Amino acid sequence: MKFxxxxxxxxxFFKCSEDTISRIIQKEESLTxxxxxxxxxxxxxxxxxQKAxxxxxxxxxxMMIFMLKNFCGMKDNPDFDLEPQQCEVEFIDD
Incomplete structure (x- = not known):
């Protein structure tokens, strides 16, 4: 089952019917x-x-690009906006 x-x-591979394979697995392992x-x-x-x-x-x-995209969620076109945005800052005196 490795591949x-x-x-x-x-x-x-075993030169038998698909039903034979299914039947033996069901009998021996109780699985489909x-x-x-x-x-x-x-x-x-x-x-x-591990190899990747x-x-x-x-x-x-x-492989580094593949791993970053698939395991770290990175992508070629990020969803963030590069335009500067206005933000309000409130100063509080202690």
Whole structure:
């Protein structure tokens, strides 16, 4: 499940029907194929995140931009206005 295969991919790999794959997973794990795949794909997702972070921290500019946009919420066109704005300041004497 490391590479998140489809049910069709698994059936082709094991040379059996999709129903056979689904039936065995349901019998052995009490899960649907999709739930089974999600449960066992989690470690691969974490490894990919760690690798992306390592690449960014090693100076890979493309990966750094990707991480900033996807993990830090940054974007190319920020929503803030660059025009100076008037603000009122109230001074209070103590």
């Amino acid at each position: 998140r295969p489809t049910l069709c991919d698994c059936a082709g 194929f999709w739930d089974f795949r999600e449960r066992y794909f989690g470690s691969s997702r974490m490894q990919l995140r 972070f390592q690449m960014a921290m090693s100076g890979d500019r493309t």
